Amino acid sequence: MVRIHSFESMGTFDGPGLRLVVFMQGCNFKCDYCANPDTIKRSGGRLVEKDEIVRRALSEKAFFGKRGGVTFSGGEPLLQAADLLEVFQELKEGGIHIVVDTNGAVMNDDVRRLLEYTDMVLLDVKGVDAAKHQALAKHRNEQVLKTAKYLEEVGIPVRLRCVMIRGRNDSPEDIRLIGETYRGLTNLDRVEVLPYHTYGVHKYEAMGWPYLLEGVKEHTPEEVDRLSEEFEKYFPNVWTQ
Numbered sequence: 001m002v003r004i005h006s007f008e009s010m011g012t013f014d015g016p017g018l019r020l021v022v023f024m025q026g027c028n029f030k031c032d033y034c035a036n037p038d039t040i041k042r043s044g045g046r047l048v049e050k051d052e053i054v055r056r057a058l059s060e061k062a063f064f065g066k067r068g069g070v071t072f073s074g075g076e077p078l079l080q081a082a083d084l085l086e087v088f089q090e091l092k093e094g095g096i097h098i099v100v101d102t103n104g105a106v107m108n109d110d111v112r113r114l115l116e117y118t119d120m121v122l123l124d125v126k127g128v129d130a131a132k133h134q135a136l137a138k139h140r141n142e143q144v145l146k147t148a149k150y151l152e153e154v155g156i157p158v159r160l161r162c163v164m165i166r167g168r169n170d171s172p173e174d175i176r177l178i179g180e181t182y183r184g185l186t187n188l189d190r191v192e193v194l195p196y197h198t199y200g201v202h203k204y205e206a207m208g209w210p211y212l213l214e215g216v217k218e219h220t221p222e223e224v225d226r227l228s229e230e231f232e233k234y235f236p237n238v239w240t241q
């Protein structure tokens with residue numbers, strides 16, 4: 001069994017092409033801006049049989065086309081690496097492209113085995129400055145860079161995903177640190193600049209959790225352009241929403 005939050009069919013945001021997105025339940029971070037706070041608690045969500053994921057993916061395979069497939073997002077999918085192994089193996093046998101969307105902070109033998117069946121990783125990078133990262137994600141960031149290096153070593157294509165929050169991780173200096181730390185990776189497919197949004201705020205209210213970014217404004221389209229330009233100083237392929 002694996003613990004999931006939900007499924008989303010025909011997703012276009014989490015990896016190439018049309019995808020079935022499996023939102024896994026449980027996360028080792030607690031980011032102030034998390035748009036899916038209801039995926040954080042490890043005991044939440046529901047348990048599903050591994051077969052249910054494989055069956056669902058195979059039934060949607062016709063829609064995936066040449067580029068699409070299944071994305072495991074969350075929550076943090078790699079917390080359940082051991083339980084997901086069989087699922088990944090069966091999806092691969094079924095010829096399905098697999099993407100993992102991860103915060104990059106879980107690494108162990110189970111994760112390394114799971115990555116053998118993974119076609120692409122969306123690596124969430126919240127910043128390089130250790131203190132700022134700890135304040136934003138309530139977790140240290142040393143492993144994130146190590147994970148990026150490991151993915152380069154084993155040759156898995158990576159999309160860096162950088163959620164930008166006004167005043168927290170969006171200064172030219174913050175972006176320079178990300179640029180200088182990650183631009184040398186030879187397996188980078190692209191960098192995604194994702195401006196912070198407030199879509200998840202109502203979930204905090206419903207859960208009775210304080211929303212720590214109260215009053216933080218979303219970036220204007222012009223500001224998003226400027227953030228992209230900053231990233232373009234370091235990366236050749238920058239994409240934004």
Ligand code: SF4
Nearest residue numbers: 027029030031034075
């Ligand atoms: S790593 Fe992702 S799922 Fe986990 S708390 Fe942060 S934004 Fe939410």
